[in-house]
Amino acid sequence: MKPAKIPIQNLYYLLAYAWDHFRSGEEVDVDQTQCPNAHNLLAMLLGNGIRRLATRGMDKDYHQFIETTPRLRGRVDVLASYRRMTHISGRMICEFDELTVNTLPNQILKATCRRLASSASQLTKSNRAEMRHALSLLADIEPIHIDSRIFRRYQLHRNNRHYRLLMHVCQLLHELYLPSQESGSRRFRNILDSEVVMHRVFESFVRQFAIRHCPDAKVSAMKINWKGAWEDEVDKVLPSMLTDVTLNRPSRKIILDCKFYRDALVTRHNRHRLHSAHLYQLTAYLNNKSRDEGWEAVEGVLLYPAVNHHLDLDFRLLDYAIGIKSIDLDQSWPKIHERLLTVLD
Structure with missing residues (x-):
């Protein structure tokens, strides 16, 4: 199972959002002749x-230059000039700042x-x-x-x-x-062949999309602290927990983890299952963050690009509301926009 091929126009939108360069109301028709890939x-x-x-x-920026020249400019290094005897030929060593495009x-x-x-x-x-x-x-x-x-x-x-x-x-x-x-x-x-690069783009795209289109939520990549008791040496080796996207609304809190994988489901014995590691990671986030005041009812979402199996699952796990969602990046951009709004709501 592989994510559908992303049209070049949609890839442009992903990058524009991810790099916070999207213009509201912008519709771009990328020339397929000039940009086939x-x-x-x-x-x-x-x-x-x-x-x-x-x-x-x-x-442009100012850069410092040192030059032996007959035209005095900037600071004249008299000592160095006499040491090298440049004055005999009527030149002196000068240090000066010059505005240059060579930045x-x-x-x-x-x-x-x-x-x-x-x-x-x-x-x-x-x-x-x-x-x-x-x-x-x-x-x-x-x-x-x-x-x-x-x-x-x-x-x-x-x-x-x-x-x-x-x-x-x-x-x-x-x-x-x-x-x-x-x-x-x-x-x-090809950028689409690199899961590491595309995961970073996909994650940043979702976060920037949420910042722009969820004005009622404080959107961030939140650091979650482990809850427990240990000595300092233990604290030094504990892995960090940093969410991809956290939506903090007065009445609802959501931790969203973005996964750009070729195979969003694991196939064993002709049965398709979720990646256990993805679910373990999300529940660790929820279990620790729910100990903070106001976050007791925090919800979790795993978001994947489109796969052969459309994912739109909602269930409760360890008393947390969990959503497993996918978004088809091969469809028209207005549909992608609408689907992501539904996931983030």
């Missing part, structure tokens, strides 16, 4: 975003575009042209080596927060950039 969708988002940056103005976010953009350009066989003709144009717009940016750590180094602030979507695209493309079967070459894996 997820890889090309990300390339299109990146190319279009860089075009808008070039029109709006690239992010880390722009360097990440250029490195990602170069990777996309090197995997041109995976891109449509229009997206290959977009990447070439994007690289021409980033011509003044120094190339850098891109790795996972670099995405923790850049900082977004009020003046460059419009880079957020593009940084998400770059990070996702980095995570999908893997060695191919051809020796020495690399290619981009």
